Amino acid sequence: MHAPPSVTYPVGRSAFAARAAAALVAAGLAAAVVFSFQSPAGWRPLAAYAAVAASAALGWRAWLRSPVGLLRWDGSGWCWDEGGTSVAGRPEIALDLQSRLLLRWRGEGGLRWLWLERASDVSHWDALRRAVYSRASTHVPAAGQPPAAEQ
Structure with a gap:
């Protein structure tokens, strides 16, 4: 042998990893938008947007440090x-x-x-x-x- x-x-x-992370952030943002239309006004929709923004920032930082x-x-x-x-x-x-x-x-x-x-x-x-x-x-x-x- x-x-x-x-x-x-x-x-x-990896450009592929960046595109995959961007797609996940876009899906999270779409879910947050749908959630904000279906929930009453208040802190919950803002928390959903904050979670998406924090996830995007962490993903960007991880990609830069890859x-x-x-x-x-x-x-x-x-x-x-x-x-x-x-x-x-x-x-x-x-x-x-x-x-x-x-x-x-x-x-x-x-x-x-x-x-x-x-x-x-x-x-x-x-x-x-x-x-x-x-x-x-x-x-x-x-x-x-x-x-x-x-x-």
Whole structure:
């Protein structure tokens, strides 16, 4: 069994994630408008609008602070490079939309969410997907030798 080839892939702010967040804010605003027409005047409609505004602000802030760097697979391990620092870890697939991947990065620096888009580097997209989906290699005993007994 062969390991996937080494690959370096750029990770940046995702336009898809921004559009998805904007759609959720628009849906929340539509719900707040409908709620305000169906409820009596008072503090409740204002609270609904405030909740939508707070959600939009938090979403915008999260998008602006989303990780930007390089995801590297060297054939034996994963590395996340951000701002000149390199952190070993491993990606876990949270969502696969074929041309976009949402990865949960577990490394020494904690948990990060990474949006990867095919448009960032079309020529390396397939190699990245092969590397992300490959299984970690495990030691296989030589033929004729039983595995070591656990004690």
